[in-house]
Amino acid sequence: MTKVLIDCDPGIDDAMALALAVGAPSLEVVAITTVGGNADLAVTTRNALALREFLDLGDVPIAPGSPGALLHPVVRAGHVHGPTGLGDAVLPEPVRAASDGHAVDLIIDTLRAAPGEVTLIAIGPLTNVALAVRKEPRVVAWARDLVIMGGSYTRGNHNPAAEFNMLADPEAAAIVFESGWTVKMLGLDVTLTAVVTEQVLDRMRPLGRLADDLLIPAATCYGMVTADGGPAIHDACAVAYALDPGLVTMTPAVVRVETRGQYTRGMTVVDFRVGEEVPNALVGTRLEVGRFWDTLLDAYGRLAERLG
Ligand code: BDR
Protein backbone atom coordinates (compact mmCIF):
# COMPACT_ATOMS: atom_id res chain seq x y z
CA MET A 1 0.00 0.00 0.00
CA THR A 2 1.42 3.39 -1.00
CA LYS A 3 0.37 6.32 1.15
CA VAL A 4 -0.34 9.47 -0.82
CA LEU A 5 -0.90 13.10 0.11
CA ILE A 6 -2.64 14.97 -2.70
CA ASP A 7 -2.14 18.70 -3.10
CA CYS A 8 -4.82 19.88 -5.52
CA ASP A 9 -7.09 22.59 -6.91
CA PRO A 10 -10.31 20.73 -7.87
CA GLY A 11 -10.82 21.18 -10.78
CA ILE A 12 -12.48 18.60 -12.98
CA ASP A 13 -9.40 16.49 -13.62
CA ASP A 14 -8.33 16.92 -9.99
CA ALA A 15 -11.67 15.39 -8.98
CA MET A 16 -11.16 12.51 -11.41
CA ALA A 17 -7.64 12.03 -10.06
CA LEU A 18 -8.92 11.95 -6.48
CA ALA A 19 -11.53 9.37 -7.44
CA LEU A 20 -8.76 7.25 -8.98
CA ALA A 21 -6.66 7.48 -5.82
CA VAL A 22 -9.63 6.53 -3.63
CA GLY A 23 -10.61 3.61 -5.83
CA ALA A 24 -7.12 2.21 -6.38
CA PRO A 25 -6.58 -0.82 -4.17
CA SER A 26 -2.88 -0.11 -3.62
CA LEU A 27 -3.12 3.58 -2.69
CA GLU A 28 -4.13 5.06 0.63
CA VAL A 29 -5.04 8.76 0.64
CA VAL A 30 -3.68 10.03 3.97
CA ALA A 31 -4.25 13.77 3.53
CA ILE A 32 -5.48 16.35 1.03
CA THR A 33 -4.30 19.94 0.76
CA THR A 34 -5.79 22.63 -1.42
CA VAL A 35 -4.35 25.55 -3.32
CA GLY A 36 -5.80 28.41 -5.33
CA GLY A 37 -5.44 27.51 -8.99
CA ASN A 38 -8.23 26.46 -11.31
CA ALA A 39 -10.53 28.47 -9.04
CA ASP A 40 -10.18 30.55 -5.89
CA LEU A 41 -8.99 28.74 -2.78
CA ALA A 42 -12.44 28.89 -1.15
CA VAL A 43 -13.87 27.07 -4.18
CA THR A 44 -11.13 24.45 -4.49
CA THR A 45 -11.36 23.76 -0.76
CA ARG A 46 -15.16 23.50 -0.88
CA ASN A 47 -14.82 21.06 -3.75
CA ALA A 48 -12.24 18.96 -1.93
CA LEU A 49 -14.53 18.81 1.13
CA ALA A 50 -17.51 17.87 -1.05
CA LEU A 51 -15.44 15.18 -2.78
CA ARG A 52 -14.29 13.77 0.58
CA GLU A 53 -17.93 13.12 1.46
CA PHE A 54 -19.05 12.03 -1.99
CA LEU A 55 -16.13 9.60 -2.33
CA ASP A 56 -16.63 8.37 1.23
CA LEU A 57 -13.12 9.24 2.32
CA GLY A 58 -13.93 9.26 6.03
CA ASP A 59 -11.74 11.40 8.24
CA VAL A 60 -8.90 12.05 5.84
CA PRO A 61 -7.71 15.55 6.83
CA ILE A 62 -8.13 18.39 4.37
CA ALA A 63 -6.31 21.68 4.92
CA PRO A 64 -6.51 24.80 2.78
CA GLY A 65 -3.28 26.41 1.71
CA SER A 66 -2.14 29.29 -0.42
CA PRO A 67 -4.76 31.41 -2.16
CA GLY A 68 -2.37 32.63 -4.82
CA ALA A 69 1.12 32.63 -6.21
CA LEU A 70 4.20 33.58 -4.20
CA LEU A 71 4.93 36.78 -6.11
CA HIS A 72 2.50 37.51 -8.89
CA PRO A 73 -1.24 38.07 -9.37
CA VAL A 74 -3.43 35.01 -9.61
CA VAL A 75 -4.07 33.15 -12.85
CA ARG A 76 -7.30 31.14 -12.97
CA ALA A 77 -8.79 28.56 -15.34
CA GLY A 78 -12.50 29.23 -14.92
CA HIS A 79 -12.97 29.02 -18.69
CA VAL A 80 -11.84 25.37 -18.51
CA HIS A 81 -13.47 24.10 -15.31
CA GLY A 82 -16.57 26.32 -15.15
CA PRO A 83 -17.58 28.70 -12.35
CA THR A 84 -17.90 25.94 -9.72
CA GLY A 85 -14.63 24.29 -10.70
CA LEU A 86 -16.35 20.95 -11.32
CA GLY A 87 -17.98 21.51 -14.67
CA ASP A 88 -21.59 20.32 -14.67
CA ALA A 89 -21.12 18.06 -11.63
CA VAL A 90 -23.21 19.31 -8.71
CA LEU A 91 -22.12 17.69 -5.45
CA PRO A 92 -23.99 18.24 -2.18
CA GLU A 93 -22.63 20.94 0.10
CA PRO A 94 -20.12 19.36 2.47
CA VAL A 95 -21.22 18.87 6.05
CA ARG A 96 -17.80 18.73 7.66
CA ALA A 97 -15.29 21.58 7.67
CA ALA A 98 -11.59 21.59 6.83
CA SER A 99 -8.98 20.87 9.48
CA ASP A 100 -7.59 23.70 11.53
CA GLY A 101 -4.20 24.74 10.33
CA HIS A 102 -2.54 25.43 7.02
CA ALA A 103 -1.83 23.06 4.15
CA VAL A 104 1.90 23.72 4.45
CA ASP A 105 1.89 22.40 8.01
CA LEU A 106 -0.25 19.41 7.08
CA ILE A 107 2.26 18.55 4.35
CA ILE A 108 5.20 18.90 6.74
CA ASP A 109 3.54 17.02 9.60
CA THR A 110 2.31 14.18 7.38
CA LEU A 111 5.71 13.61 5.80
CA ARG A 112 7.54 13.96 9.14
CA ALA A 113 5.26 11.39 10.78
CA ALA A 114 6.17 8.65 8.26
CA PRO A 115 9.55 9.34 6.67
CA GLY A 116 10.04 7.49 3.40
CA GLU A 117 6.43 6.30 3.30
CA VAL A 118 4.28 9.06 1.83
CA THR A 119 4.28 10.07 -1.84
CA LEU A 120 3.37 13.69 -2.38
CA ILE A 121 1.24 14.14 -5.51
CA ALA A 122 0.89 17.77 -6.56
CA ILE A 123 -1.71 18.46 -9.24
CA GLY A 124 -2.16 22.21 -8.92
CA PRO A 125 0.17 25.20 -8.83
CA LEU A 126 3.20 24.34 -6.66
CA THR A 127 2.80 27.18 -4.13
CA ASN A 128 2.09 24.97 -1.10
CA VAL A 129 4.88 22.54 -1.93
CA ALA A 130 7.41 25.36 -2.36
CA LEU A 131 6.39 26.93 0.94
CA ALA A 132 6.64 23.56 2.69
CA VAL A 133 10.19 23.13 1.37
CA ARG A 134 11.11 26.63 2.50
CA LYS A 135 9.60 26.12 5.95
CA GLU A 136 10.99 22.61 6.48
CA PRO A 137 13.64 21.57 3.93
CA ARG A 138 13.68 18.04 5.35
CA VAL A 139 10.37 17.32 3.60
CA VAL A 140 12.47 16.54 0.53
CA ALA A 141 14.16 13.67 2.37
CA TRP A 142 11.00 12.57 4.17
CA ALA A 143 8.86 12.23 1.03
CA ARG A 144 8.89 8.82 -0.55
CA ASP A 145 8.47 10.57 -3.89
CA LEU A 146 7.19 13.80 -5.42
CA VAL A 147 4.95 13.34 -8.45
CA ILE A 148 3.57 16.41 -10.21
CA MET A 149 1.25 17.16 -13.08
CA GLY A 150 2.82 20.16 -14.71
CA GLY A 151 4.99 21.56 -17.43
CA SER A 152 5.91 20.09 -20.78
CA TYR A 153 8.93 19.78 -23.04
CA THR A 154 7.10 20.61 -26.24
CA ARG A 155 4.36 23.23 -25.78
CA GLY A 156 2.14 25.00 -23.31
CA ASN A 157 -1.62 25.03 -22.92
CA HIS A 158 -2.38 28.28 -21.11
CA ASN A 159 -0.17 29.95 -23.70
CA PRO A 160 2.24 28.59 -26.32
CA ALA A 161 5.10 28.32 -23.82
CA ALA A 162 3.57 27.49 -20.45
CA GLU A 163 1.41 24.80 -18.94
CA PHE A 164 -1.22 26.13 -16.49
CA ASN A 165 0.17 24.81 -13.18
CA MET A 166 3.62 26.18 -13.98
CA LEU A 167 2.35 29.53 -15.23
CA ALA A 168 0.14 29.96 -12.17
CA ASP A 169 3.23 30.10 -9.95
CA PRO A 170 6.55 29.87 -11.81
CA GLU A 171 8.63 30.97 -8.82
CA ALA A 172 7.14 28.19 -6.68
CA ALA A 173 7.78 25.67 -9.44
CA ALA A 174 11.38 26.86 -9.74
CA ILE A 175 11.87 26.38 -5.99
CA VAL A 176 10.43 22.89 -6.14
CA PHE A 177 12.66 21.80 -9.04
CA GLU A 178 15.74 23.23 -7.29
CA SER A 179 15.14 21.60 -3.92
CA GLY A 180 17.07 18.38 -4.30
CA TRP A 181 14.41 15.77 -5.03
CA THR A 182 14.05 13.95 -8.31
CA VAL A 183 10.68 15.34 -9.38
CA LYS A 184 8.53 12.89 -11.31
CA MET A 185 7.05 15.25 -13.90
CA LEU A 186 3.93 14.27 -15.83
CA GLY A 187 3.64 17.09 -18.32
CA LEU A 188 1.35 17.84 -21.22
CA ASP A 189 3.46 15.64 -23.50
CA VAL A 190 1.94 12.60 -21.83
CA THR A 191 -1.21 13.95 -20.21
CA LEU A 192 -2.65 15.17 -23.50
CA THR A 193 -2.79 11.54 -24.59
CA ALA A 194 -5.15 10.67 -21.69
CA VAL A 195 -8.21 11.70 -23.68
CA VAL A 196 -11.72 10.89 -22.52
CA THR A 197 -13.07 9.64 -25.83
CA GLU A 198 -16.66 8.54 -26.48
CA GLN A 199 -15.50 4.95 -25.94
CA VAL A 200 -14.08 5.87 -22.53
CA LEU A 201 -17.32 7.65 -21.62
CA ASP A 202 -19.23 4.50 -22.59
CA ARG A 203 -17.06 2.49 -20.19
CA MET A 204 -17.79 5.01 -17.42
CA ARG A 205 -21.56 5.17 -17.90
CA PRO A 206 -22.45 1.95 -16.00
CA LEU A 207 -20.67 3.13 -12.84
CA GLY A 208 -23.78 4.21 -10.91
CA ARG A 209 -23.77 7.49 -9.07
CA LEU A 210 -19.99 7.84 -9.40
CA ALA A 211 -20.60 8.19 -13.14
CA ASP A 212 -23.96 9.97 -13.00
CA ASP A 213 -23.08 12.59 -10.40
CA LEU A 214 -19.38 13.13 -10.99
CA LEU A 215 -17.49 11.51 -13.86
CA ILE A 216 -19.87 12.10 -16.74
CA PRO A 217 -21.08 15.64 -15.94
CA ALA A 218 -17.53 16.68 -15.10
CA ALA A 219 -15.83 15.13 -18.11
CA THR A 220 -18.40 16.13 -20.71
CA CYS A 221 -18.18 19.79 -19.77
CA TYR A 222 -14.39 19.89 -19.47
CA GLY A 223 -13.35 22.89 -21.55
CA MET A 224 -9.93 21.87 -22.74
CA VAL A 225 -10.96 19.71 -25.67
CA THR A 226 -8.08 18.13 -27.57
CA ALA A 227 -7.71 17.36 -31.24
CA ASP A 228 -8.43 13.72 -30.42
CA GLY A 229 -12.04 14.49 -29.67
CA GLY A 230 -12.34 14.77 -25.92
CA PRO A 231 -10.83 16.33 -22.82
CA ALA A 232 -7.50 15.13 -21.42
CA ILE A 233 -7.64 14.31 -17.72
CA HIS A 234 -4.14 15.54 -16.96
CA ASP A 235 -4.13 15.13 -13.19
CA ALA A 236 -5.21 11.50 -13.26
CA CYS A 237 -1.90 10.71 -14.98
CA ALA A 238 0.04 11.75 -11.86
CA VAL A 239 -2.03 9.48 -9.64
CA ALA A 240 -1.81 6.67 -12.19
CA TYR A 241 1.98 6.97 -12.17
CA ALA A 242 2.06 6.72 -8.36
CA LEU A 243 -0.19 3.69 -8.64
CA ASP A 244 1.79 1.95 -11.36
CA PRO A 245 5.06 3.58 -12.51
CA GLY A 246 5.15 1.10 -15.40
CA LEU A 247 2.34 3.06 -17.09
CA VAL A 248 4.69 5.87 -18.04
CA THR A 249 8.10 5.90 -19.68
CA MET A 250 10.22 8.33 -17.67
CA THR A 251 13.37 9.96 -18.99
CA PRO A 252 16.00 11.69 -16.82
CA ALA A 253 16.38 15.41 -17.43
CA VAL A 254 17.44 18.68 -15.92
CA VAL A 255 14.32 20.84 -15.67
CA ARG A 256 14.42 24.58 -15.10
CA VAL A 257 11.42 26.87 -14.88
CA GLU A 258 11.53 30.17 -16.73
CA THR A 259 10.49 32.96 -14.35
CA ARG A 260 11.43 36.06 -16.31
CA GLY A 261 10.76 35.63 -20.03
CA GLN A 262 8.42 38.17 -21.57
CA TYR A 263 6.67 35.44 -23.58
CA THR A 264 7.97 32.33 -21.86
CA ARG A 265 7.25 32.81 -18.13
CA GLY A 266 6.24 29.48 -16.67
CA MET A 267 7.88 27.45 -19.42
CA THR A 268 9.67 24.30 -18.28
CA VAL A 269 13.01 24.13 -20.04
CA VAL A 270 13.75 20.43 -20.17
CA ASP A 271 17.29 19.29 -20.97
CA PHE A 272 17.45 15.58 -21.81
CA ARG A 273 21.15 15.70 -22.69
CA VAL A 274 23.14 13.57 -20.29
CA GLY A 275 25.89 15.93 -19.19
CA GLU A 276 27.71 16.78 -16.02
CA GLU A 277 24.64 18.03 -14.23
CA VAL A 278 22.76 15.53 -12.12
CA PRO A 279 19.16 15.23 -13.41
CA ASN A 280 16.63 16.82 -11.06
CA ALA A 281 13.66 15.14 -12.72
CA LEU A 282 12.28 12.10 -14.41
CA VAL A 283 10.04 13.39 -17.15
CA GLY A 284 7.15 11.42 -18.61
CA THR A 285 7.66 10.82 -22.32
CA ARG A 286 5.08 8.14 -23.11
CA LEU A 287 1.86 6.97 -21.50
CA GLU A 288 0.62 3.41 -22.07
CA VAL A 289 -2.81 4.73 -22.93
CA GLY A 290 -4.71 1.43 -23.13
CA ARG A 291 -3.34 0.20 -19.80
CA PHE A 292 -3.93 3.62 -18.27
CA TRP A 293 -7.65 3.43 -19.01
CA ASP A 294 -7.86 -0.19 -17.86
CA THR A 295 -6.23 0.78 -14.56
CA LEU A 296 -8.40 3.84 -14.11
CA LEU A 297 -11.65 2.08 -14.95
CA ASP A 298 -10.76 -0.82 -12.69
CA ALA A 299 -10.27 1.61 -9.79
CA TYR A 300 -13.45 3.50 -10.66
CA GLY A 301 -15.33 0.20 -10.82
CA ARG A 302 -14.19 -0.78 -7.32
CA LEU A 303 -15.11 2.66 -6.01
CA ALA A 304 -18.50 2.58 -7.73
CA GLU A 305 -19.27 -0.73 -6.04
CA ARG A 306 -18.52 0.76 -2.64
CA LEU A 307 -20.56 3.90 -3.33
CA GLY A 308 -23.53 2.08 -4.87
C1 BDR B 1 -3.51 21.42 -15.30
O1 BDR B 1 -4.12 22.69 -15.19
C2 BDR B 1 -5.36 22.57 -14.56
O2 BDR B 1 -6.34 23.32 -15.24
C3 BDR B 1 -5.69 21.10 -14.48
O3 BDR B 1 -6.41 20.80 -13.30
C4 BDR B 1 -4.34 20.45 -14.49
O4 BDR B 1 -3.81 20.33 -13.18
C5 BDR B 1 -3.38 21.06 -16.77
O5 BDR B 1 -2.59 22.00 -17.42
Ligand code: CA
Ligand atom coordinates in the same frame (compact mmCIF):
# COMPACT_ATOMS: atom_id res chain seq x y z
CA1 CA C 1 -5.23 20.54 -11.21
